[in-house]
Amino acid sequence: MELFAQAAAYGPWAWIVGGLILLGLELVVPGGFLVWLGIAGILTGLLTLVQPLAWPVQWLVFGTLALGSILVWTRLARHRRLASAAPELNQRTDRLIGQEAVLASPIVNGFGRMPVGDTIWRVSGPDLMAGQRVRITGADGAVLRVEPVEESLP
Template sequence: MQIVDFLLAYGPWAWIIAGLILLALELVIPGGFLLWLGIAGIVTGLAAMIQPLSLPMQWGLFGILSLIAIFAWLRFFRARPQVTDRPYLNRRAERLVGREAVLDDPVAGGYGRLVLEDTVWRVAGPDLPAGTRVKIVGADGTVLLIEAA
């Protein structure tokens, strides 16, 4: 009931204050959604200043604006491809696709080991003896997929 009393006492300014508080909370608790709720609160307050609205209409406008803002953010801004100068950052196995190396251990039963750079990798492919030159053709998680070069 305190929220309703606050909204009735301060009218449209309560929405603007609540929106600013939500924007400030977005700085402390990042996640993206409080930003859009804060903007919806400010727009609701401005709309209530321009055209007097009943309290249920204000809540409805806030809810609709919040949903529209969040769905628009998810649809348009999050769906954009991320442009980066390091496309394989945190994807080390994919970075190695196309490279050639020499097997340290034989591949038996479809699996073996390969030392590449500073890491011992698990490899999957056809059975091959140790010392065979192989080409990395793909990655399945942390397992490199190989074939004879």
């Protein structure tokens, strides 16, 4: 209770200092949400400097600002897509789409095998003979979807 009495004695400055402490904690404990709590604390302190408010109203203002800012932040962050230098880094099959290779074994009943790079992949597609040149068109998990490549005459 002494902590609350001391904070009440400092009034708006307690909110501002508390907000700055929360902003500082964000540097130590990253996660993004302490920034918004810190900003809400600072805004509550500034509002209380301009218009004196009772403690329950100050807590209500702080809670409303904190909740509102976190909701806005999560909504904006959800729609933001980070640009990457390697967007297919952990999506190995996506990097293979469009490549051509030769079937090592025939595709029978929709499935066969073929080497791509240093890996033998399971493939799915129309029934084809071994040695047929195919193009990778997609993937279902670790199974590559292929289609035959039409050889063009010169």
